[in-house]
Amino acid sequence: MSRMTSAVIPEEFAQRHCPSCGKPLTLNQCSDSRAICLVCTNDHRFYVLPDAPLAAESAKAGLMQLPQLKSAPPEAIASYWLSDPAARFILNEQLADLLRTILDAHVAPCDPEFSFCPFCGLAFAEFEQPDIWVRGLACSDGHVFSTRGNKLATTVDGKRLTFHSEHSFAAMKALITGWLKPDPRLEAQLHESIRFVLLSSRFCRPDVSSV
Numbered sequence: 001m002s003r004m005t006s007a008v009i010p011e012e013f014a015q016r017h018c019p020s021c022g023k024p025l026t027l028n029q030c031s032d033s034r035a036i037c038l039v040c041t042n043d044h045r046f047y048v049l050p051d052a053p054l055a056a057e058s059a060k061a062g063l064m065q066l067p068q069l070k071s072a073p074p075e076a077i078a079s080y081w082l083s084d085p086a087a088r089f090i091l092n093e094q095l096a097d098l099l100r101t102i103l104d105a106h107v108a109p110c111d112p113e114f115s116f117c118p119f120c121g122l123a124f125a126e127f128e129q130p131d132i133w134v135r136g137l138a139c140s141d142g143h144v145f146s147t148r149g150n151k152l153a154t155t156v157d158g159k160r161l162t163f164h165s166e167h168s169f170a171a172m173k174a175l176i177t178g179w180l181k182p183d184p185r186l187e188a189q190l191h192e193s194i195r196f197v198l199l200s201s202r203f204c205r206p207d208v209s210s211v
Contacts, residue, residue, distance in 0.1 A: 006034045007048040010156045017121035019114045019152055019163060020044040031103035032096060033083045038163075045106070045166040046118075046152075052093040059188040061090045069193040074200040077193045078103045092189045098175060099194065101167055102201045112165035114152050119143045172203045180204075 009016075016025035018040035025046065030037035036048040052058075064087070069077050078099040081087045088096070101107060115124055117139035124145070129136035134146040145154045150171070153162040167175070176198045179186055198204065 005050060007036045007050045009036060009048060010159075010161060013119060013156070013161075015120070017116055017118050018042065018044045019046065019116055019118050019165070020112060022116035022121045022123075025118070030100065031079065031082055032100040034088055035096075035100065045108070047097075047100075047164040047166075048162070049093060049096070049164060053090055057090045058092045061087075061092065061191050061194075062188045064090075064191055066191070066193060072193075074197045075103060078197050081191075081194060094175065095179070095189065095194060097164065097167070098172070098179070099197060101172060102197060102203075106166065107172060108166040108168045111168050111171065112150050112152075114145070114147050114165075117141065117143045117145070118152070118163060169203070172201075176201065176203050 016038060017023065018025050021040060021042050021044060023040040023042060025038040025040050028037040028039040028045070030047070032047075032049075034050040038046045038048070066080075066087075069080060072080070081091055082096060082099055082103070091099075114137060116122065117124060120139060120141045120143060122139040122141055122143075124137040124139055127136045127138055129146070131146070134148040137145045137147060137152075143154065145152055147153070150165040150167060151162050152165070153160060155161070179190060180195065180198060
């Protein structure tokens with residue numbers, strides 16, 4: 001098994017700006033041992049994640065034998081999957097995102113708006129591009145990005161760099177609902193202990209609002 005490396009930020013990104021408001025971003029603590037959390041003074045949070053595991057690796061997660069987690073509380077289970085090297089190596093990227101959000105207990109008040117370049121802080125303008133599934137954004141300094149959902153991505157020195165904005169409460173509910181539906185492809189990646197964490201979270205309680 002290869003060793004999973006942590007997320008990295010390119011040297012070119014020394015000056016970091018919030019894509020939502022343009023203010024400076026600083027490093028912040030993160031429950032995911034391999035991810036990087038960036039936050040501005042308006043509390044907009046963005047994450048840079050490590051390379052996602054191969055599908056063949058993440059499909060092994062559902063069959064892992066983890067008797068030590070049988071009676072563990074949800075917080076301990078989530079922390080294990082995000083910090084243990086072997087478990088984190090095969091953890092589906094989106095599940096890692098969900099577990100991190102549950103542990104950090106912090107969600108965005110609404111879906112993200114990408115208005116400013118994270119490299120220079122200049123305003124974005126939308127441009128036409130061939131992929132109908134994404135929006136093209138560029139600043140006047142020539143930094144070019146694409147966005148879909150909560151992801152803002154670009155290429156630096158031939159390598160993809162993606163900023164993941166924090167999920168809203170509604171997005172968390174929708175994503176967790178999707179994972180809990182019967183689906184053999186997802187079930188292979190969803191260990192019973194992670195299912196327990198998702199079901200125990202406030203996002204699965206009908207009487208809990210986004211507040």
